[in-house]
Amino acid sequence: MSRIRFDQLAKQYLEGFLEPIGQVQRNLEVLGESKFVDVWFTPTTPASASSPDLGLLQRLTTTPCLLEPFRNAPSRQEVRSCLLKLLWLQEDQRRKLEQEGRTQSETDLPRLWILAAMVTRPVVAEFGGAL
Secondary structure (H helix, E strand, O other): OHHHHHHHHHHHHHHHHHHHHEEEEEEEEEOOOOEEEEEEEEEOOOOOOOOOOOOHHHHHOOOOEEEEEEOOOOOHHHHHHHHHHHHHHHHHHHHHHHHOOOOOOHHHOOEEEEEEOOOOHHHHHHOOOOO
C-alpha cells in the first residue's frame, strides 16, 4: 500500500509543478497490453519570466516526456517496463504523424525520465550508464 501512496503523491507533485508550463496527463494508457505512464508531460510554451523556477525538473521537461517516479531503486524489470512504455508512445506518435503525411525528427521524440533517489550499480551498468 505504501508504494501506491507514494505514486499518488509523486504524480500530484509533478502535476502541480508542471501545470503552469505545459499539459500534464496522469495515468496515460499505453496501447497494447494495459500499461500506464505515471506522468505524460507536453510543454506548451517556452519558460517565461512569470513561470515558476523548477530548476532541474524544468530542464528535464523542455520536450514531451514520460516521468516515472520510484520510491525505491527501480529493478531491471521496472526500468525495462518504463522503456517499453516509451517505445510504445514513440511508435504511436510515428503512426499518427505518418497518417497526416508528416515525419518526426529523432530530437523531437518523447523522452523517458525515471525519477529515483537511488539506483543499483548492476541496473546502471545494464542500461549503459556510469556512476
